[in-house]
Amino acid sequence: MAKNTAEMYEPMAKLSLDSETRAWADDIIARLEGEFEKMEKVDTDGVEPLVTVLDLKNVLREDVSSQLVSRDTLLENAPEEYDGYFQVPKTID
C-alpha cells in the first residue's frame, strides 16, 4: 500500500507546503498512521458513528426567503468585484 505523504494531498487542499511545513506534515501523518494501528485493535463493529454530541433532528424552517446580509455589504469585502459580481481570472479561453 502506498505510504501517505503530504504532497499527495496538497492539490486536494489547494495548498503548496514549503519544505519545513511539508516535513512537519509528514511527521504528523506518520504518527497518525501509527495511532490508527492501535485504533484498529479496538472492536468498533456495529458502533454508530458520533457525528454530533447533541441528539438533534434536522432543523427545519418555513420556506420563506430571507436576507441576513445584503449583496452590497458582501461585495464590500471582495478582493475584486465587477458590476455586482465577484471577479476572478479568466477561466475559459
Next chain:
Amino acid sequence: MKFMMQSCLMVKDTVCDGGSKILEGFKSPLSATAYEKCVAAGMEFLGLVTPFEFGIDSLFCDCPDKDGTIDAILEGKCDFVLCNDVYGKMSRMAAVNGLVYLAGAYGTVSRFGIMQTVSSMDRVGVLCKKAEDGIKVLETISGKDEKDGSMLDTEKYDYSAKCDKVKAVKADEVEMKYFDLLPAVFYTLASAELCNNTNRYDGVKFGYRAPDVTDLNDLYLRSRTEGLGKDVQIASMVGCMVLAKENYEKWYFKAMQLRRMIRDYYWALLTDADVLVLDAKCDCGDKFRQLALYALAPLCGFASAAATLDGKPVELVCKPGKENIMFSMITEG
C-alpha cells in the same frame, strides 16, 4: 463589566481577522450572538485581541505560557475575554497563569458569529480572573439562539447555585479508558472539520488574494498558501487525507465510532462522579500527546473549567447539567 473578544468572534462593521493573514482587512457584516448578549446586558466592549490563527494551537512551534489574550486580563485591561478555545490552549494558559477559563457544554452558547473552525466542537468560553465573574458571563451568553441550529432547547441557565457536596475524581483514581487514543481521534476529527471550514478561504469572495495570479487554480493555491498559517495548512491537508475515498472508512469513520465509545464511557463515569480533575500543563514536551488532557470536553460535548485548585493548575470536566456543581469547586465561600 468591561470585555474584549478574540478576533475569531465577529463584531459588525469591524475588521475581524481571526489572527490570520487570509482574513486581512475583513470587515464583518454581522455580530456574534455572545457579543450581542453581553452588550444587551450592559457590558462594555473595549475591542478585539488577536488569537493564534482561528483559536487553534501550534503543534509544531514552541508557544509561550501566555499571549495577548492572557495579558489583557493579567494587565487589567478588561474583566473578561470571550474566546473559542479549539485545541485547549486558552484553558492551559489560563490555569498556569492563575486565571480561570470557563466553557459551557456544547450547544449551550450560540456559535453564531464565531469563525467556524471545528463545528462539532466549537465552544465560546470566558477567560477571566475570578470564577464568579466567569459564571455571571456564561449565564449571560448561554441559552437557545435560533441562529444556531445545533443547540439545546434551554432558554436560560443557572450556574450560580452552590453545591456543598461534590464528588470529584482525579484522573489517577479512575480508569481513563481510551485516554491514549484521544489525541489521534481528536486530531483526525478536528482536522476533517477544519479542512472543510477553511475551504471558504479561497481568495475569491473576501480576505487575502495573492497578487499576479495566472488562472483560477493559481488564485486558490497561492492565496491559501500565502494566507494560511502552517498549522492550519497542515490540519487542512490532514483533513483532506482522512476524508479521501481510500482513507474515509478506516480513519475518519473509525474515529467517529471511537468518539461515540469515548463519549458513552465518560458519560457513565461522570454520571457516577460529578467532576473529573485533569492536570493543566503548558509544556508536556510532546504537544500532540498533550491534546489528550484537553480533548475529552470537546469530543464529548462536556463543560469544562480551567483554574487553580489546591495550588495546582487543573482542568475540570463535567456533564451538561452539572456545571454548578463543578463551578462550586472553584468559587469562594
